[in-house]
Amino acid sequence: MNPSIAIIGTGFGGLAAAIELRKRGFDDIVILEKADDVGGVWRENTYPGAACDVPSPFYSYSFEPNPRWPHRFSRQPAILDYIRGVADKYDLNRHIRFGSEVEGATYDQDSGKWTVDIAGAEPLVVDVLVPAVGQLSRPAYAPIPGRESFAGPSFHSAEWDHDVDLTGKRVAVIGTGASSVQFVPEVAQVAGHLDxxxxxxxxxMPRPDRKFSSLHGKVFEKLPVTQLAERYTWASAVESLSVAWIYSQAYARTLRGASMLHMKxxxxxxxxxxxxxxxxxxxGCKRILFSNNYLPALARENVDVVTDRIAEITAxxxxxxxxxxxxxxxxxxGTGFKATEILAPMEIARSDGHRLADEWKAGPHAYYGLAVPGFPNLQIMYGPNTNTGGGSVIxxxxxxxxxxxxxxxxxxxxGQPHVVRREVEEAHDREVQASLSGSVWSQCTSWYRQADGRIPTNWPGLSGQYRKGAKFDSDDYERATV
Structure with a gap:
């Protein structure tokens, strides 16, 4: 049997899945992309100052090092160029159907195949479905009364309106998450006033950024071991954050002290x-952010930090x-994303009417974020509980x-569809949620958590522990009845 495969999304996750499948000899692959270019969040987020807060030598594929990163913490254009280059090098563009927005997919229990519904196009029938839309693809807005009544331009950081000239304007920024920390310094330089x-x-925390010189790139090219050393150095550094949040309160206190000194x-x-x-x-309860220019921007005369809660928005x-x-x-x-609503708004269901939303009524869950009981031949990239509080998601x-x-x-x-054993997935979910319930992420409200306190986003351990546990074992799966 040569299974046909549909991958949804052309960000880092979708391309990683396609490359690995191609390496194993599978070529009957269609990658469905709603936009007209690859890149995922790095295509969508074009706000001023957009950059990665994980060093590029580690925020990149291990099998595709880039000796020519312009900065240690690369900006959005460089990361998007890298993704485009990977798609070209690994001949993935011939598999991609651009302008194909997936509305839903249904697993036929009689044929053992998935029918993928695409807006304005004929449905696609495949053996295996691999959604790779990520946790940070749908902008979220705070539920503030009067949002639609505002008379001026209004937009989300992930949908930046570059036609709006902010020079001399009175700008209100709502939210202080990772995106705001990056764009506020840029906006503050041109705005008349910023609230x-x-x-x-x-x-x-301080951002140990630097511009890589041409000499730096040449050394990486001529002596690849130097780039490998940089990758593992930064991998250890960012993984140490996970150690602090999970295992070492003393180290967490040290980081808190360093943050206090920097911020003061x-x-x-x-x-x-x-x-x-x-x-x-x-x-550690919320995402820790790295910046050298955010707080100085807040100290500008034309910037005010307003801590009173918002009651409403007027015209x-x-x-x-x-x-x-x-x-x-x-x-x-700058209010982030609907991270806990994984795979929404796509409607994933079986032919008997059972929906993924029914399976996830208490919140998203999957075996190592990948496989869901009752849904054969479904494998999710960047699914439930696979976000990292310290490392690189790649x-x-x-x-x-x-x-x-x-x-x-x-x-x-x-030659048969398979599905994760329910007892295996449920035991895994119990263990994950038990670890998370006593973690630092349970101690405040954040985008990691649902309203009821369940955390469907983060992995509760170290990156290496995830990689070891997520290795495929056929005993974890069983044949699906067809």
Whole structure:
């Protein structure tokens, strides 16, 4: 049997799965992409200052090192160019159907095949379905009354409107997450006035960035071991964050002290600013952010940090609960993504009417984020509980891609659809959630958590533990009845 495979998405996850499948000799692959270019979040997020907060030598495929990164912490254009280059080098573009937005997919229990519904096109029938849409692909807006009543330009950071000239404007920024930390310094330089509405302050750490010289690139090219050394150095550094959050309160306290020192030094020019921006929750509970220019931007005379809660949005500005209306010409939403609504809004179902939403009524769950009981021949990239609180998600994606390829090889050998054993997946989920329930991520409200407190996003251990556990084992699966 030579299984046909549909992959949804052309970000790092979708391309990793396609490359690994191609390596194993599987070529009947269609990659469905709603846009007209590859790149995933790195295609969509074009806001000023967009960059990765994991060093590029580690935030890249292990099998495709790039000796010519322009910076240690690469900007969005360089990362998108890297993804395009990978797609070209591994001959993936011939598999991609651009402009193909997937609305849903149904598993036929009689034929053992998936029918994928594509907006404005004929359905696609395949043996194996690999959604690779990620956790950070759907912008989220805070449920603030009056959002639609604002008369000026208003947009989310992930849908940046480059036609709006912010020069001299009164700009209201809602949210202080990872994207805001990057674009606020850029906007503050040109805006007449910027009000930053902060519900919860992030911990800020120094960003050890540097521009790589041409000599640096030449050394990496001539002596690949030097680039490998840099990769593993930074892998150890960022993985140490996971060690702090999971295993070492003493190390976490050290990081907290380093963050406090950095934040005090960068806010000392503006009395009272540090008290506004210093977090009131344990370090690591929300995503820790790295920046050398965010806090200095907040210290500018034309920037105010507003900590009163927002009551409503009017046609002319933002009203806080103290009754003050903050005039605005433009509103920028830096309110993150619907990370806990994994695979939404796609409707994934079986032919008997059982939906993935029914399986996930208490929250998304899957065996190592990949396989869901009751849904044969479904393998999810960057699925539930595969986000990392400290490392590089690409490390996780490579481990998942290997599992997917091994799974497809098993389906090909047996000639039968397979599904993860329910008892195996449920035991895995119990263990994951038990670990998370006592973790630092359970101690505050964040995008990691559902409203009921369940955490469907993060992996509760180290990257190496995930890679070891996620290795394919045919005993974890059983033949699906057809």
């Amino acid at each position: 930053l509405f902060q519900r919860s302050a992030p911990y800020i 030094l960068q806010t000392k020019s503006k009395p009272g600013l540090f008290e506004k921006v210093w977090p009131d929750y344990p370090i 002319t500005g933002v009203v806080t609960t103290d009754g003050v209306e903050h005039p605005a010409d433009v509103i920028i939403w 490390f996780f994606l490579e481990a998942q891609a290997k599992h997917v390829a091994d799974y497809v090889a098993h389906v090909a050998r047996t």
